[in-house]
Amino acid sequence: MAKEIPLSRARRGAKVGKLVVGQAVRGAGVTLSMVRDTDAERIARTERALADAAEDIVTVLGSMKGLAMKAGQLLSMFDLLAVFGTDTLPSRQRERFRQKLAALYDQAAPVPFEQMRTVIEGDYGRPMDTVFSEFDEQPIGAASIGQVYRARLADGRAVAVKVQYPGIDVAIRADLKNLSLVTRLLRSVAPAITDHALIRELATHFAEEIDYRTEAEHHATLAGIYRGHPFIRIPGIETELCTARVLVTELIEGRRFDAMAALTDAERDRVGEILLRFYLGTMIRERRFTGDPHPGNILLTPDEKVAFLDFGLFKHMDHAAVDFELACVRAAAEYRGAELRALLVDYGVLEPDSPATSDECLRLLHEVSGWLLTDAEIRIAEDAAATSLLAFIDPRRGYFEMWRREYAPAEHALARRVEYGTLALLGKLRASGNWHRIAREWFYDAPPCTELGVLERNWLTSSHSHDELPRVQGRTVSKFGVCR
Known part of the structure; x- marks a missing residue:
């Protein structure tokens, strides 16, 4: 216990x-x-x-x-x-x-159920058995701020119930004050990571995850965006049952990530492409993204769709930010170093007098994002994400001192977290693909070059009718994720 x-x-x-x-x-x-x-x-x-x-x-x-x-x-x-x-x-x-x-x-030591029951009944203001007809007290997952349980509603539907640890809001505020100690552990692994905007951005957003109603809004937004998708599935959400500390969604059964990593080459490559399309495609096409790609948030369903879970860490990017990202990618992919540096200066990432030359800007982007910039079939190595991340933040690699004082806007810092996280997942799958050709659909609005791409393009161009938008505790969630 x-x-x-x-x-x-x-x-x-x-x-x-x-x-x-x-x-x-x-x-x-x-x-x-x-x-x-x-x-x-x-x-x-x-x-x-x-x-x-x-x-x-x-x-x-x-x-x-x-x-x-x-x-x-x-x-x-x-x-x-x-x-x-x-x-x-x-x-x-x-x-x-x-x-x-x-x-x-998902295997961290669970909190005893009686403590979690107190949270559930405290938020609902009534006994648990008036909300759920069945409730398995053994958690099926233990995450950083809550545990997930299997339950059933009165109408027979199976649901997943995520319950926040009692007092975790106090613990998170304490952790944010102790951030220097937490990042010392990270610094020993990746020198100078504490100076990177990625850590600041993750800390800010982690504080926002305390209220599950915010996550419910994010979840409802993505569920609406991906309704009817041919190979991506977002569980339905029971918005009327979501509170500040309890989140109730459709229960999805499927194979976990370690089982996906044991599939055949072709099957792993297919899953890898779906991961790329969800994490990076959503960011570029929808101007929003979930910022926490990791194995515990992914399931392969019996109908071979990939289900994505957990949308506490969520980010919106405005059009200017996405346009900047795309312009930099195109300049780097086409080896236009001078234009790339000018873009970085105009956007405020680099100071005009920065010692970083055009060639150095180009070389850095190819080191950290070469798998997306290179028009070739690439099988992702298991250490590819670490290699990319360390190229930017490890002083021993030669870039850190040159870039450490440059400004990294928050949305772009978290976007890199999504890119590196996706790359890490592809490495764990040892997935192969021409990632650049797939991404050209977003970079250049090119026609799809894979079967999955054709399926997705057909889905995108078909007519979609949206049901009445869900409500979370009296607030309507728009299709753009804005409460009003």
Whole structure:
């Protein structure tokens, strides 16, 4: 049974601080031991240190929930293991470490149900059995700010009920105040990440996730956008049952991500293309996107559609921001370095007197986004996301000092999170495709070049009738995600 979630700033700061110090001491001990170790002893010792470190991270961050657990999930998504000296570790040892960290997605220690019942009945103001005809007290998922349960409504429909941890709003506010400690853990893996706009943007949006009514609005927006889609599915949402701390959606059954990663090459490639079309296609075509692509939010349904879950982290981009992104992509893909640099200066990303040359701007974009800029069949490597991310934020790669003081608008920082997160998922699938040719549908309004592209284009061009828009606690959700 899980212990009580620490809520105070002091207790949460102490737990993360102890974890950071513990990893530093362990790393120093391993380094000193290696001086006298044989190769076999070094590998064995490092493997034990990896296993202990992963256990510590899962135990401490998983028990804390909140922003601290989100930091651990970020570590799991990106294969950033250099801090543990794993450059020469065999792949099986690296995979063991990743699997332990991956437990943070849906296997973290659950909070006892009686505590969660208090949240449900407190928000509804009545006993649970007057809302649900059946309710399985065993959670089917444990996330950073809530647990998910299987239940049934009076009319027989199966639903998923996400319930916020009691007091997690207090814990999140404490974590935001302790952000420097949380990011020290990330800094040890990716130097200088604390200075990056991505962390600031994630912290801001994470605070907004506390109210599930906001997530319900995001969810309803995407469910409306993707209604009737040929291969993308968004669960229906029971908006009248959604409260500040309880979210009720259609229950979707399907294979989890690890099962998708075990499919044939062709099946994995198909799933990979669907992921690209949802995460990046939605951002460019709809000017909005969900900012948290990770394995726990994806299911492959029996009819071979990919279902997407969890829309707490959601972002809208205005037309100018999307047009800027597209202009930069086209300039980089066509190797027009001078124009790319001018775009960055005009938009305010670069100062006019920045030391970054046209060639350096071009080289950086190809390092971090080359998989989208290159017109070739590319099978994504498992460490591709880490390589791309570290190219920008690791001082050892040569770009950080040049770019660290440049301005990164919030929407673009989170867009990069979506790009790297999508790339990480494709790497875990080892998916292959001409990603540039697929993306030209959005970059250049080119005709589709794949079967999925033709299906989606036909769906987009067909006539769509929208039902009456749903309401969340008395507020109407527009198709643009704006409450009025």
